[in-house]
Amino acid sequence: MSFSFVCNICSAENRGLRLKDLDREAGRCEGCGSLVRLRSLIHLLSLHLFVEALAIGQWPENHEILGYGISDWPKFSKYLGPKITYTNTQFDLDVAAAATVLDITKPPRAWFKTADFVICTEVLEHVVPPAQAAFDGLLALLKPGGRLIFSVPYRFKPTIEHFPDLHEWSIQTDEAGSRTVINTARNGDVQTFDNIRFHGGGKQVLEMRVFGLADLKASLRAAGFVNIQIAGLLYKPFGIRFAHNWSLPMAARRPLRARASR
Ligand SMILES: [Zn+2]
Known part of the structure; x- marks a missing residue:
């Protein structure tokens, strides 16, 4: 049985997919080509910024909201740009010579505490060890109260560092x-x-590790993140449905106040 959903990224109405065809890396939107994972990340972002499940098209325009993408899907700029201040970044100049370059393990001091949110999807499994430097870097970019919206493949076993x-x-x-x-x-x-193992399309990137969820949460907490959330398996209005309960997108918050012990 087919069902319809509105893409929360491009607002296209999709009628051609069956719910059971949707999964993390499937359920491509007819309008923008987004996958379930990308719609889930934007859903988490909307809930964080506006405390409501809104498609980007319904967001109020507010360019005081500032966020970064860490090697994000390029189309996020097209859809987020008219609504908020969003800068996608690249680690590698080979990928896009015109891009803003950022090494998430060493963010420049001038960027510290500047972001209301950072999106980081399918990146942390490729960062050169120790991965903790990247978690620390992500926290450093966020303003107090700012949110990390991210995804990595994870399992329910210890992390394997290759x-x-x-x-x-x-x-x-x-x-x-x-x-x-x-x-x-x-x-x-x-x-x-x-x-x-390598992942990715155009430029192949080496898999450095396979995260375990408990170790992943420990790395987030060690960086100083709180309120670690895991995305829901199903949100039919936006065509979000995961077939499995692992490797779900996640969110975490930088606390409003630094911990007294740090
Ligand atoms: Zn779309």
Whole structure:
């Protein structure tokens, strides 16, 4: 049975999908091409900013609301830009020479406490270890009370760090096209890893880790985040439906006041 939903990113009405066809990386909107994961992130953002489930088209225009994207879906700029002040950033200049460059593990001091929100989807599993630097960097960007809206693939087991001693490293490709990570650890040991995984479309990015939910929450808390939330499995009006209860988008807040012990 088909159902209809309104895309909360582009406001297109979608009638061609069945609810059971929707999942994290599926349910493409006929208007903007967004997937369920992206609509879920914007749904979390709307609930944070306006305490209401609004499509971007219904948001009041308020350019005092300032947010960053960390290597975001490029179309977020098109839809968020008319409503709020939103800057997408890239880690890698190769991806987009005109983009604002930001290394989330080392955000510039001038950016500290400037953001009402940061969106960071499918990035933290690719950050060079230790990943904690990225969680700390995300917190640093947020104003007190600001919200991190993010997603990573996670499971209900401990985090697996594929390359815990990564230091001086490169990816080598042999004649058959298979790729290997060669790492010289800080103690001088040379390590070779095959069986490595890449994600992404245009530019492939190396999977550094698979998060476990408990470790993920611990990293958020260690950075200073509070109010860790996990997105709902279903919000039919916006075509949001996850088939599984893992790897759901999440949100967390920077506290209004710093903890006394820090
Ligand atoms: Zn759409």
